[in-house]
Amino acid sequence: MKKKIIFAADIGGTTCKLGIFDQNLRCIQKWAINTDTSDQTGVQLLKQIHNAFVEKSTMLNYQLEDVIGVGIGVPGPVDFETGVVRGAVNLNWPESVPVAKIMSGLSGRPVFVDNDANVAALGEMHKGSGQNHSDIAMITLGTGVGGGIVSNGKIVHGHNGSGAEIGHIRVDHDQRFKCNCGKSGCIETVASATGVINLVHYYHPQLSIQSQLLPLINDNSVSAKDVFEAAKKGDLFGLFIVEKVSQYIAYLASILSVTSNPKYIIVGGGMSEAGHILIENIKTAYQQIVFTPAQEGTEILQAQLGNDAGMVGAAGLIKTYMIEKE
């Protein structure tokens, strides 16, 4: 009997990462297409994605009947039950787009849709640092701070889809920096790539530490990457900032440990590429702050899948909600 396959799409603002997987989430083929943002209804883009799937799977000798389901990750708020995306700025979708309905109309197959942070967590759970454990959490450090929580093997969406919106936990009670969400003091304002810069400009005038970052700071062109690079070379101001940032992330990890209590707390996103220096600082601060019994056996790890996490997790939606449900 011929094997069944899964279609997976991670829709981003510039490219869509597409993949064809078998039912054990082994990747048969992966490729990318440009994201067409010309159509505000999303239909055009979803047709292009569907056509790309059909073309590629036909070449591989599969037919639509062989497809168990289509998993899709999108950069915007999603109603998981209905597969409706409630707008997506980066895709130029100002209004709601019924992604699941459109896509299942095109393919005739079941469609599951979730936001990019949740599918990335699911991807890491199935094929990355999560090692298939049923309780994991992912902290995504990019321009903002995103997250995904898996409890009892299921993504935690919550009642209005704000499950794992962990970037908006207030950790800076002085509320020094305004957040994109309209409030102030969110962890996103002090522990994202943007947050690193916020802290640099806040602490620099107060500290008389010599730093190789000085020209960049004065030039207003310092990046989070610069700060981590400097820290790795032993720059004291860089180390000071990395420690501050790590403390905030460790605090978030300590909260996750006594709410959903994940086995693996996976740190991903662009900033996680700082690697060892970030992860080790987080671990040290975590041990100091977390409820001792919650720490037992809990591991803080760097994400493994990089940019593929979303696509793998999109396929993971079909594995979790269709295959394993049977």
Add this chain to the structure above:
Amino acid sequence: MKKKIIFAADIGGTTCKLGIFDQNLRCIQKWAINTDTSDQTGVQLLKQIHNAFVEKSTMLNYQLEDVIGVGIGVPGPVDFETGVVRGAVNLNWPESVPVAKIMSGLSGRPVFVDNDANVAALGEMHKGSGQNHSDIAMITLGTGVGGGIVSNGKIVHGHNGSGAEIGHIRVDHDQRFKCNCGKSGCIETVASATGVINLVHYYHPQLSIQSQLLPLINDNSVSAKDVFEAAKKGDLFGLFIVEKVSQYIAYLASILSVTSNPKYIIVGGGMSEAGHILIENIKTAYQQIVFTPAQEGTEILQAQLGNDAGMVGAAGLIKTYMIEKE
């Protein structure tokens, strides 16, 4: 055909609340027996509970074959998978007790065991303020701060059983008060009945507010109840403390809203009997701090079941993990 029944026990340090329920969690009979703490292995107590169940159900014309399962709540850490209680100070169980194994040996029926905070949350979900929603959280304010989280209809235990151990989130970053857990600054140190007293003795010397609580404070006999009573009568110092406590609880609620994102955040435990003044202060502070989209449709409510929550939730274990699983 004769109806099936559920045995439910909420084992406390002084009494065990027992109940016989039908499969829709309607209570057929409830009663209590004293908790026998003379036997450190727990066998004696579990036998007494089993005998009480048999006696009562026989009187009601039921036999053991009619029992779907036995649900048990205990005041200690539980390994949910195995039903082993890893010690319970209040029951005089210094070592692990395999409660599920002992109880199913006695009854021949399936047994589910969970800790008291989790079963209370499940009880409120099924028959109290939770209105059967599949995403709820409970904050239990007693001598300490406990909690229970239900996500996607299942209790969140996490990988090592520290799921919803929300009393140990650090909220007092000055770490003024030491927590029973060995760390400092946990929300338990500032928002439990003990926490209220901590705050009273901390702020009293700093504030020149007149207060009817003064004699009790000087006498070192002030209770959390006294503080809430005074606040209700307009006592300014009482109001000040209630506001501080409410802010901490609101912060915890804001964290729950962007982690598990419950529809209902249910405030229970002895301190919740303060009622309106506490709930309204929490709501006000919550709106100021929480991520705006997470707040939509989220309700903060006082618990409804009082002391019965644990017993109802113990029966709820059978409904959630046996009946609804079918």
